[in-house]
Amino acid sequence: xxxxxxxxxxxxxxFAITVLLCAMLACGKTTETADTQKPTHTPESIQxxxxxxxxxxxxxxxxxxxxxxxxxxxxxxxxxxxxxxSEMDGDMEILIYSSSLPRQYHSVVIENDLVVFxxxxxxxxxxxxxxxxVVKEYGTPQSTTYSNYLQGSMTYIYPYAGQxxxxxxxxxxxxxxxxxxxxxxxxYMSTWGAGLPTEDPFTK
Numbered sequence: 001x002x003x004x005x006x007x008x009x010x011x012x013x014x015f016a017i018t019v020l021l022c023a024m025l026a027c028g029k030t031t032e033t034a035d036t037q038k039p040t041h042t043p044e045s046i047q048x049x050x051x052x053x054x055x056x057x058x059x060x061x062x063x064x065x066x067x068x069x070x071x072x073x074x075x076x077x078x079x080x081x082x083x084x085x086s087e088m089d090g091d092m093e094i095l096i097y098s099s100s101l102p103r104q105y106h107s108v109v110i111e112n113d114l115v116v117f118x119x120x121x122x123x124x125x126x127x128x129x130x131x132x133x134v135v136k137e138y139g140t141p142q143s144t145t146y147s148n149y150l151q152g153s154m155t156y157i158y159p160y161a162g163q164x165x166x167x168x169x170x171x172x173x174x175x176x177x178x179x180x181x182x183x184x185x186x187x188y189m190s191t192w193g194a195g196l197p198t199e200d201p202f203t204k
Contacts, residue, residue, distance in 0.1 A: 062118040062179035063106070068162065069181050071115045076108055083108075092116070099123040117192060118179040129174035131167045138163065142185050146197040149175060155196055159188040 065071070065079045076095065077083075083095040084105070095108040099121040109117035122128050134156070141156040152168045153175055162182040167174040180192055 062120050062177055063108075066108070066115055066118065068115055068118065068179050072113050073110045073115075076110070076115060080108075116180065118177075120177050120179075122174055122177060129165075129167075129177065130172045131165075131169045131174055132172055134165055134167065134174060143189070143193075145193070146200055148197060148201065151202050155193075157185070157188060157193065159183050159185045164188075164192070 062068075063080070066076060071079075073093075073095075080097055083097055085096045087094045087096075091111050093110045095110065097106040097108070099106055100123040101121055104121045104123070106121055107117075107119040108115055109119075138158050138161055142159055143157040145155050145157070147153045147155040147166045149166045150168075152170060153166050154168070156165045156167055158164065160182055162180050164178040164180075165174050166176040166178075178192075180188075183191075
């Protein structure tokens with residue numbers, strides 16, 4: 001019962017982040033069709049799965065100094081300052097921080113006083129990425145699905161690496177990087193990925 005409640009909280013947290021982003025961007029939604037239940041097992045993903053419980057260094061790339069599962073709320077405030085706002089959902093709290101891009105915001109999700117999820121706008125202040133570099137580093141995504149961000153963007157999921165990217169390969173751009181505790185794909189899809197759209201929202 002407690003696990004179901006936590007999954008519900010995570011789903012509603014992600015939904016809240018999505019709604020917030022869309023409201024502030026005054027945009028629609030986006031995605032890419034892909035099999036969200038059958039990951040592509042590349043050599044990279046198999047190695048990542050082997051290291052699932054020991055590799056958490058990928059979260060270092062999201063926001064400098066903030067590590068998923070280790071950084072506490074007060075440390076986040078020490079590093080980033082007081083948030084622009086926050087929202088509670090059960091045991092979880094979303095802290096919102098401004099980026100250098102107008103009406104786009106970083107999100108830090110806290111549970112039990114620890115950071116459990118980061119969603120970072122890749123702006124001028126936070127490591128810009130190109131999609132081709134992500135593929136070089138992480139290989140083929142374990143899953144690809146639709147995104148609620150911008151038309152033409154998709155959500156690319158590397159659950160074993162604790163990473164997800166909202167990107168548009170057509171223009172070789174990455175817009176958002178998300179970090180979380182490494183997990184298997186099914187766990188990701190039932191928690192952080194539960195709010196992802198299953199149809200292209202721009203075709204509705």
